[in-house]
Amino acid sequence: MRKTTATPADVARRVGGIPAQPVRKEAGSMVESLIPDGGSAPHAGVAGADDAVLGVIAGAGPVSRTGERPTVRLRDVGPDEQPRYAPEWLELREPADAAARAMELLDPLRIRLANLPGRGGLAIHDLGCGTGSMGRWLAPRLDGAQHWILHDRDPYLLHFAAVASPRAAADGSRVTVETRRGDVARLTPDALLGASLVTASALLDVLTREEVETLAAACAGAGCPALLTLSVAGRVELSPPDPLDDEIAAAFNDHQRRGGLLGPDSVTVACEAFAAHGATVKVHPSPWRLGPENASLTAQWLRGWVGAAVEERPALAERAEAYLAARLAACAAGELHVTVHHSDLLALARPTGGV
Secondary structure, X not given: OOOOOOOHHHHOOOOOOXXXXXXXXXXXXXXXXXXXOOOOOOOOOOOOHHHHHHOOOOOOOOOOOOOOOOOEEOOOOOOOOOOOOOHHHHHHHHHHHHHHOOHHHHHHHHHHHHOOOOOOOEEEEEEOOOOOHHHHHHHHHXXXXXXXXXXXXXXXXXXXXXXXXXXXXXOOOEEEEEEEXXXXXXXXXOOOOOOOEEEEEOXXXXXXXXXXXXXXXXXXXXXXXXXXXXXXXXXXXXEOOOOOHHHHHXXXXXXXXXXXXXXXXXXXXXXXXXXXXXXXXXXXXXOEEEOHHHHHHHHHHHHHHHHHHHHHOHHHHHHHHHHHHHHHHHHHOOOOEEEEEEEEEEEEOOOOOOO
16 A cells, blocks of 8 residues: 555655665565564565466455455555555655654553453554554554554565564563554455454555445444554645745645545544444544654655646646755755644544453
C-alpha cells in the first residue's frame, strides 16, 4: 500500500542507511521468516512463475490448499506491477512518523490488551508494514511477549522490516517476527484468527470504503483492537503562506480520492465502519510538524505533494512550477515550516470469548 502522501516517483531518492537488496531465492521458496532474539533474518521468498500468472503469491490469498496459511488477498493488478514505495522514502519519514503518532491512544490500548483472553503473548498483525517502522515504535512500548506478523507486497521491504525489528518488549519480554508477502487490500475471513492487535500506518487513506468495511468486520470477528495511524486528514499548513497553497491542497486531495480510494475521508469512514460492528473508536490528531531540522523530508514531501496536484489538475503546471521552486528555496534556507495533518484511530472491538 502507499506509505506516504507523496507520489513515489517524486520521493524515491537515496538518503542512506538502506541495506543491499536481498538475493532472490528460487521459485517456490518459503515467505515466512521467524526471527528469535538475536537471530538473523532469512531473505523473503519470491513468487514462482505459476503463481505470478495467477495473480497471487505463494502463501497469500484465500485458503485453498492443504497447509496454506490464511493471510491477505492481492488486489487485481498485473504481476509485473512495481512496488509502490521506495524504502529510502520510508526511512526518511520514519522519525517524523514516530514523533507524530498519538501517545494518548496507548493507555487505552494497553488496558485492552491486558484484558484479552489467554496469556500466551500478543499476536500483532502489521498491515502494509513497509520497512517495519510501526513495530520499531510500538513493540518497545508494550509489555509482554509479542509475535509480529508483518504483511507487505514487497519482499525487499519485508526483508528490511524483519532485519530491523526490535527484539525486546518494554519489560524485556521476547519479540519475534514473521513475514507474509501479499497486499492488504482485503483480508481473508480467517486472516486474523488468534490476533491480539492489528496495526497499520498510512494505510486507511489508500483503501476503498469496501476494504475498510472488510477490515472492520475482520477485526470485529477476531475481537481484536486496531491501531491505525497517520491517515491523511486533508489539511496542510505552510508558513509563510502562499495564495496557491489551498489550490494545491485541494487538487492533491482529489488525487488521493482517485479510483474510489478514500484519501482524506478515510478516518470518517473507518469510524463509521468500526462503530457499526460495536467497537469503541477513539481518534487523535497526529500531525507532522516540519521545520528547518526536517529540510530533507520537507523537500521530498513538497515534490510529491505538488506533483500529485499537477497530475490531477494539469492546468496548475505553470504556476505550480514557480510555486515549487520558491517553496524549495525557502526550505533550503530554513525559512519554511509545514504542518501536515494526520489522524490516528484506535478501534476497540468487543472481545470474543465472553471477556
